[in-house]
Amino acid sequence: xxxxCSDLDNLLLEGDPFSMETATRHAGSCPECAEKLASWDxxxxxxxxxxxxxxxxxxxxxxxxxxxxxxxxxxxPRFWQIAATVLLxxxxxxxxxxxxxxxxxxxxxxxxxxxxxxxxxxxRAEQAHLYAIAELEKVAEPKLEDAQxxxxxxxxxxxxxxxxxxxxxxxxxxxxxxxxxxRKQLLTMxxxxxxxxxxxxxxxxxxxxx
Amino acid sequence: MLRINKVLIIxxxxxxxxxxxxxxxxxxxxxxxxNYRGGRVSVDxxxxxxxxxxxxxxxxxxxxxxxxxxxxxGQKIRIKAVEEGNGVSVxxxxxxxxxxxxxxxxxxxxxxxxxVPPQATLRLTNRFGSxxxxxxxxSEITNSHGSIRLRDTRGNQVVENAFGxxxxxxxxxxxxxxNSNASVRAVTIAGALNISNRFGSVSVNDVARRVVVKxxxxxxxxxxxxxxxxxxxxxxxxxxxTIKGAVEVLSQNxxxxxxxxxxPVSVRNSFGAVDAKEIAGSLTxxxxxxxxxxxxxxxxxxxxxxxxxxxxxxxxxxxxxxxANGAVNLTGVTKDARVRTSFSSVFLKEIGGAIDVQNENGxxxxxxxxxxxxxxRPIAVRTTFxxxxxxxxxxxxxxxxxxxSFGHIKSDLPITTRSLGEESVSGTIGRGGACxxxxxxxxxxxxxxxx
Numbered sequence: 001x002x003x004x005c006s007d008l009d010n011l012l013l014e015g016d017p018f019s020m021e022t023a024t025r026h027a028g029s030c031p032e033c034a035e036k037l038a039s040w041d042x043x044x045x046x047x048x049x050x051x052x053x054x055x056x057x058x059x060x061x062x063x064x065x066x067x068x069x070x071x072x073x074x075x076x077p078r079f080w081q082i083a084a085t086v087l088l089x090x091x092x093x094x095x096x097x098x099x100x101x102x103x104x105x106x107x108x109x110x111x112x113x114x115x116x117x118x119x120x121x122x123x124r125a126e127q128a129h130l131y132a133i134a135e136l137e138k139v140a141e142p143k144l145e146d147a148q149x150x151x152x153x154x155x156x157x158x159x160x161x162x163x164x165x166x167x168x169x170x171x172x173x174x175x176x177x178x179x180x181x182x183r184k185q186l187l188t189m190x191x192x193x194x195x196x197x198x199x200x201x202x203x204x205x206x207x208x209x210x
Numbered sequence: 211m212l213r214i215n216k217v218l219i220i221x222x223x224x225x226x227x228x229x230x231x232x233x234x235x236x237x238x239x240x241x242x243x244x245n246y247r248g249g250r251v252s253v254d255x256x257x258x259x260x261x262x263x264x265x266x267x268x269x270x271x272x273x274x275x276x277x278x279x280x281x282x283x284g285q286k287i288r289i290k291a292v293e294e295g296n297g298v299s300v301x302x303x304x305x306x307x308x309x310x311x312x313x314x315x316x317x318x319x320x321x322x323x324x325x326v327p328p329q330a331t332l333r334l335t336n337r338f339g340s341x342x343x344x345x346x347x348x349s350e351i352t353n354s355h356g357s358i359r360l361r362d363t364r365g366n367q368v369v370e371n372a373f374g375x376x377x378x379x380x381x382x383x384x385x386x387x388x389n390s391n392a393s394v395r396a397v398t399i400a401g402a403l404n405i406s407n408r409f410g411s412v413s414v415n416d417v418a419r420r421v422v423v424k425x426x427x428x429x430x431x432x433x434x435x436x437x438x439x440x441x442x443x444x445x446x447x448x449x450x451x452t453i454k455g456a457v458e459v460l461s462q463n464x465x466x467x468x469x470x471x472x473x474p475v476s477v478r479n480s481f482g483a484v485d486a487k488e489i490a491g492s493l494t495x496x497x498x499x500x501x502x503x504x505x506x507x508x509x510x511x512x513x514x515x516x517x518x519x520x521x522x523x524x525x526x527x528x529x530x531x532x533x534a535n536g537a538v539n540l541t542g543v544t545k546d547a548r549v550r551t552s553f554s555s556v557f558l559k560e561i562g563g564a565i566d567v568q569n570e571n572g573x574x575x576x577x578x579x580x581x582x583x584x585x586x587r588p589i590a591v592r593t594t595f596x597x598x599x600x601x602x603x604x605x606x607x608x609x610x611x612x613x614x615s616f617g618h619i620k621s622d623l624p625i626t627t628r629s630l631g632e633e634s635v636s637g638t639i640g641r642g643g644a645c646x647x648x649x650x651x652x653x654x655x656x657x658x659x660x661x
Binding site: 098105106109112113114116150151154164168171172176177178179180181187 | 258275278317339340368
């Protein structure tokens with residue numbers, strides 16, 4: 001590769017051994033560039049002689065102090081944050097525990113004493129039973145009155161026993177409306193009466209077919 | 211500061227529903243420990259469940275949760291737990307007066323939990339609440355409108371209930387249960403068991419001694435008992451199986467099933483079928499208006515019925531069937547077969563002993579006879595308005611008297627006749643001898659075939 005005078009500046013800027021050797025080789029055949037290279041060498045020697053180093057007694061201690069101060073400042077907020085978090089956790093935990101315990105207690109309470117709001121649906125169910133019983137009685141009563149067989153006598157007796165039990169439940173419900181057991185028992189009695197009346201209707205029909 | 215406010219708001223929000231839910235609700239705990247010096251622990255309770263457990267020692271502990279919709283009412287509910295000369299008494303007392311609150315009458319319930327020493331005798335009464343007892347000694351337990359559950363009891367138990375189920379399991383002593391209108395279940399009873407119920411099912415399993423069940427209008431199911439079993443039931447089905455002792459069933463208007471019994475069985479029924487199998491002793495069935503089926507009976511079979519079919523299969527004894535207006539089918543009877551019926555047919559197969567059949571207006575068929583054990587099998591068959599068909603094994607010897615009117619007599623076996631008419635034959639089959647074959651018919655044929 002042929003080196004031109006215009007390339008000399010770039011070679012000097014590169015500064016690596018190969019570039020410097022190429023520049024020296026070109027300077028051997030070009031007096032103008034040789035002069036320029038000599039000036040470059042002089043400047044380089046002068047720059048190396050100007051280089052110096054010194055130790056600072058204050059810089060590192062100042063950095064160290066600054067770090068300590070920063071750590072110290074940062075330590076106070078962290079303690080308070082931990083304390084606040086612990087307090088919050090305890091508070092939330094206690095409140096949750098209390099809420100859960102109270103919730104189960106309320107559930108146990110609801111199991112024994114029905115809420116006023118739920119009473120309405122219970123009474124609606126009872127009314128539905130009563131309506132069904134009234135309808136069934138219309139069909140069953142003539143069969144019960146006419147029949148003389150032991151089975152119908154037995155059904156009649158059972159219905160009387162159930163009516164007594166229903167009356168007993170109702171008397172107690174008058175004084176203890178929200179008592180869940182009483183309400184459940186009354187519904188059971190109503191269901192049993194319905195089932196018995198249905199049996200009467202069915203048996204009466206079977207008997208009439210025989 | 212802003213952060214603290216946020217925390218406070220969260221806490222208040224969390225607590226708010228708890229505070230709100232506690233409105234208008236009264237709940238208080240009661241607790242007392244009493245010294246038990248012998249005698250009886252009496253508990254009288256209403257309106258709430260009772261739980262009884264045992265703990266070694268001499269203390270009776272009473273714990274209760276009193277709940278009311280109105281605090282004023284709830285505060286007046288008292289649990290009176292006291293030591294008395296003859297034991298310990300626990301009683302729940304409710305205010306008699308009605309307290310009106312803004313939403314209506316007050317409502318209340320008391321949950322009672324008691325521990326007693328295992329040796330204590332217990333008398334417990336409840337109404338409108340369940341009873342749950344475990345490990346207790348001898349006791350009398352009465353309830354109405356609530357279930358009774360007993361587990362691991364030690365002494366004799368007398369249990370009475372109405373309108374609530376009774377469930378007893380793992381009892382060491384005798385158990386007596388009276389109930390009405392609800393189910394009874396008794397399992398693993400080491401003593402005797404006596405149950406009386408109405409309008410509810412009865413289920414019994416694994417009883418060591420005698421079982422007596424009286425029920426009506428509810429199914430009865432008794433299984434795996436070592437002692438004798440006696441059941442009275444009506445208007446429902448009765449099932450008995452795997453019983454070592456004798457079984458007696460008195461039923462009306464219900465099906466009776468008896469299986470795998472190690473002793474004699476007696477069944478009286480009406481308007482329901484009787485089905486018995488695998489009976490080690492004799493089987494006696496008195497039925498009316500129902501079928502009777504007996505299979506694998508290791509003793510005599512005695513059946514009286516009307517208007518139903520009587521069937522017997524594999525009877526290792528004699529069979530005596532009295533029927534009216536119903537068919538009789540007997541197969542595999544080891545000893546004698548005696549049958550009386552009318553207006554229906556009789557089929558006898560594989561009979562080992564003497565045969566005596568009297569029918570009216572129904573056919574009689576006797577086939578597949580096994581060789582007689584004693585060398586002679588007397589046969590007497592009489593019917594009217596139908597046919598008699600008899601198959602005799604080759605080599606049979608009989609003195610024959612056969613007669614009919616308005617019919618024919620036909621024999622595949624040679625008869626050496628003494629007298630021969632159009633409607634009667636007298637003579638001998640084979641060697642003749644003392645073994646008699648008496649066949650009598652009116653308005654029907656007589657056929658003797660070779661088997």
